[in-house]
Amino acid sequence: MNDLIETMRITGHTGLFALFASPAAHSGSPAMFNASFRERGLDYVYLAFDVGEDEIGDAVKAVRLLGIKMFNLSMPNKTAVIPCLDRISTEAELIGAVNTVVNEDGVLTGYNTDGYGALAAFGEAGGKITGRTVTVLGAGGAGRAVIAQLALDGAEKIYVMLRRGSFEKHRAFIENVSGRTGCPVEIRDMEDESEVKRTLKESRVLINTTNVGMNPNPDETPVPFKDVLHENLEVFDVVYYPEETRLMKDAKAAGCRVVAGGRGMLLHQGAKGFKLATGMDMPLAAVRREWGK
Numbered sequence: 001m002n003d004l005i006e007t008m009r010i011t012g013h014t015g016l017f018a019l020f021a022s023p024a025a026h027s028g029s030p031a032m033f034n035a036s037f038r039e040r041g042l043d044y045v046y047l048a049f050d051v052g053e054d055e056i057g058d059a060v061k062a063v064r065l066l067g068i069k070m071f072n073l074s075m076p077n078k079t080a081v082i083p084c085l086d087r088i089s090t091e092a093e094l095i096g097a098v099n100t101v102v103n104e105d106g107v108l109t110g111y112n113t114d115g116y117g118a119l120a121a122f123g124e125a126g127g128k129i130t131g132r133t134v135t136v137l138g139a140g141g142a143g144r145a146v147i148a149q150l151a152l153d154g155a156e157k158i159y160v161m162l163r164r165g166s167f168e169k170h171r172a173f174i175e176n177v178s179g180r181t182g183c184p185v186e187i188r189d190m191e192d193e194s195e196v197k198r199t200l201k202e203s204r205v206l207i208n209t210t211n212v213g214m215n216p217n218p219d220e221t222p223v224p225f226k227d228v229l230h231e232n233l234e235v236f237d238v239v240y241y242p243e244e245t246r247l248m249k250d251a252k253a254a255g256c257r258v259v260a261g262g263r264g265m266l267l268h269q270g271a272k273g274f275k276l277a278t279g280m281d282m283p284l285a286a287v288r289r290e291w292g293k
Contacts, residue, residue: 015044016066017277020051020059020081021074029072032270032282035290039283044069053080060084063103070102070277072270075141078112085110094148094177097141100273111276114142115149117269118207118262122236125260127205130154134205137161137190137222139170142238143209147174150207151183158183159199161190193225200228206251208237213245221246229254238262 019029025048033046051059053076060081063071073081078097082088085101088110092098098110119129134155136147139162150158160174167187178185189195200206206229212222223229235251240262251259271282 009043010045011043013043016068017044017046018063018068018071019046019048019073020056020071020077021048022050022052022077024048024050024074027074028266029270031290032267032287033274035287036274036282039286040278040280042278042280051077053077056080057084060101060108063101063108064106068103070100070273072273073099073101078141082110084108091115091145091148091152094151094180095144096173097144099269100276102273102277111273112145112148113269113272113276114145114265115147116272117265117267118142118146118209118236118238119149119153120268120272121262121264122205122207122234122258122260124264124268125236125258127234127236127258127260129205131156132204133157133159133202134207135159135161135188135199135203137206137208138210139166139173140209144173146207146209146238147185148177148181151177151181151185155183155205158185159188159203160185161188161196161199163191164189190222193228196223196225197228200233201230204232204234206233206235208235208239208245208247211239213237213247214239215241218242219246221250223247223250229256231255231257234258236260236262238265240266 019027027048030046030048037044056077078099085108092110092112095112100111100113102109139160174185188199208222210222213220229251233256235256237245237247239245248259274282
């Protein structure tokens with residue numbers, strides 16, 4: 001126990017970072033951030049707290065009272081927290097959700113680093129989005145984050161492939177992103193094989209943001225049609241369990257130039273939050289060694 005305390009170096013000056021989620025115990029964020037603090041010599045500790053949607057207002061009051069430097073959130077806290085904040089960033093406003101809040105002298109600013117994390121992981125694998133036509137499968141929480149970040153980061157055009165029954169649910173969001181950023185964003189029918197084929201033929205990037213293909217159903221794919229994947233396509237799947245999804249296997253078999261999965265997304269979204277709160281780059285190599293990502 002004494003060795004643990006010495007390693008963490010908790011003193012009366014130690015600052016606090018936090019996760020507010022329910023459940024919270026499964027999160028890898030404490031390991032990721034605490035490894036970074038040790039590597040950078042920062043006097044902070046990151047702890048996870050089980051906080052539900054109905055309790056988020058009280059948790060934010062505690063942040064102000066205790067001077068918590070930064071906190072992360074999971075759904076549904078990502079949306080419930082917004083009225084409690086002083087301001088939110090452009091991407092968080094477009095997405096309508098916040099996953100990272102930074103406390104600067106009592107001013108709480110909300111950010112959404114999910115889209116950044118996905119595109120950074122894709123870029124690390126060799127993928128490019130600037131000036132390219134991108135097809136995104138799905139427009140749920142991860143999908144909205146990716147779509148907004150693509151538009152902000154210079155994609156030429158975005159096609160959002162949805163099931164017919166969900167067109168109207170997502171239309172206002174898609175029109176808002178397109179109008180606010182100037183990037184054309186259009187809905188396409190993911191149940192129409194000919195439309196899928198036309199859309200992917202025009203695209204240079206395909207990003208799956210659905211959970212299709214995630215364990216316990218690793219043999220499923222969000223693109224069940226044959227011959228729609230092609231060698232000029234770069235593919236990113238946000239699913240990270242299994243590490244290689246059916247979509248990724250099919251993309252490799254089709255000769256796609258870049259094929260990457262979602263494990264790096266979690267690391268890079270955390271790295272962005274670390275940078276926002278500390279001004280330092282997260283020591284990715286050290287975190288990968290400890291966190292296994």
